[in-house]
Amino acid sequence: xxxxxxxxxxxxxxxxxxxxxxxxxxxxxxxxxxxxxxxxxxxxxxxxxxxxxxxxxxxxxxxxxxxxxxxxxxxxxxxxxxxxxxxxxxxxxxxxxxxxxxxxxxxxxxxxxxxxxxxxxxxxxxxxxxxxxxxxxxxxxxxxxxxxxxxxxxxxxxxxxxxxxxxxxxxxxxxxxxxxxxxxxxxxxxxxxxxxxxxxxxxxxxxxxxxxxxxxxxxxxxxxxxxxxxxxxxxxxxxxxxxxxxxxxxxxxxxxxxxxxxxx
DNA sequence: GGAGATGTTTCAAG
DNA sequence: GCTTGAAACATCTC
Numbered sequence: 317x318x319x320x321x322x323x324x325x326x327x328x329x330x331x332x333x334x335x336x337x338x339x340x341x342x343x344x345x346x347x348x349x350x351x352x353x354x355x356x357x358x359x360x361x362x363x364x365x366x367x368x369x370x371x372x373x374x375x376x377x378x379x380x381x382x383x384x385x386x387x388x389x390x391x392x393x394x395x396x397x398x399x400x401x402x403x404x405x406x407x408x409x410x411x412x413x414x415x416x417x418x419x420x421x422x423x424x425x426x427x428x429x430x431x432x433x434x435x436x437x438x439x440x441x442x443x444x445x446x447x448x449x450x451x452x453x454x455x456x457x458x459x460x461x462x463x464x465x466x467x468x469x470x471x472x473x474x475x476x477x478x479x480x481x482x483x484x485x486x487x488x489x490x491x492x493x494x495x496x497x498x499x500x501x502x503x504x505x506x507x508x509x510x511x512x513x514x515x516x517x518x519x520x521x522x523x524x525x526x527x528x529x530x531x532x533x534x535x536x537x538x539x540x541x542x543x544x545x546x547x548x549x550x551x552x553x554x555x556x557x558x559x560x561x562x563x564x565x566x567x568x569x570x571x572x573x574x575x576x577x578x579x580x
Numbered sequence: 581g582g583a584g585a586t587g588t589t590t591c592a593a594g
Numbered sequence: 595g596c597t598t599g600a601a602a603c604a605t606c607t608c
Contacts, residue, residue, distance in 0.1 A: 427605050487586050
């Protein structure tokens with residue numbers, strides 16, 4: 317599931333454990349989620365540390381612990397964060413569990429496309445070098461125009477999925493942005509006129525802002541007129557004009573669009 | 581049984 | 595050196 321707003325929702329689930337010590341840690345060191353990270357060191361250093369705070373940016377999460385210890389977490393395709401009872405017994409796909417006095421914080425990921433990394437010292441480099449959040453001042457029209465220019469030969473749908481340019485946008489959000497901006501997903505990024513680039517920029521911010529206020533807050537549905545509600549079924553219709561949606565593969569991903577109002 | 585799934589990384593080719 | 599497109603990753607669901 318997880319794109320920008322879903323990631324934010326899951327990140328906040330673990331707020332239940334802020335400012336409290338980690339008593340014990342269980343993890344499945346053999347799963348793909350831990351590739352490249354030192355699980356033994358994590359198991360040694362995190363118990364006894366306090367979970368201090370968490371931050372999110374795009375699809376990335378960063379949890380900070382006392383003594384300058386950090387955990388970055390990406391949910392991949394099927395990752396979830398939940399809160400369970402302190403006596404929780406991990407099941408097959410619960411790859412990481414923090415036990416605290418009043419609850420257990422659980423990371424579950426069936427497909428193992430997610431990623432957990434342990435860091436020590438100053439905050440990890442990727443955090444400082446991350447792309448501009450959709451809802452921030454840094455996500456400017458100039459940024460979008462420049463990014464589209466760099467990927468001018470890529471279909472706009474594929475460009476929207478590139479995290480350095482549009483952090484947090486995933487498959488359904490990209491379709492939503494293009495539908496709201498009335499732009500065909502197949503248009504090459506370099507072919508968009510300045511007014512269309514501006515519309516794409518505004519739609520990206522709008523979809524980011526509104527999805528964070530709904531899905532991101534309590535997993536409630538985004539507005540009823542959004543493409544979101546129609547794109548999951550091949551019978552979906554355009555919420556604007558009732559046309560049957562078209563489906564195809566663009567940038568390697570399933571894409572839904574309205575052939576009438578997204579003709580350019 | 582087979583296809584497809586809301587994501588990244590890697591690699592070869594242009 | 596940069597960009598692009600396809601394959602690979604591992605498991606579940608329809």
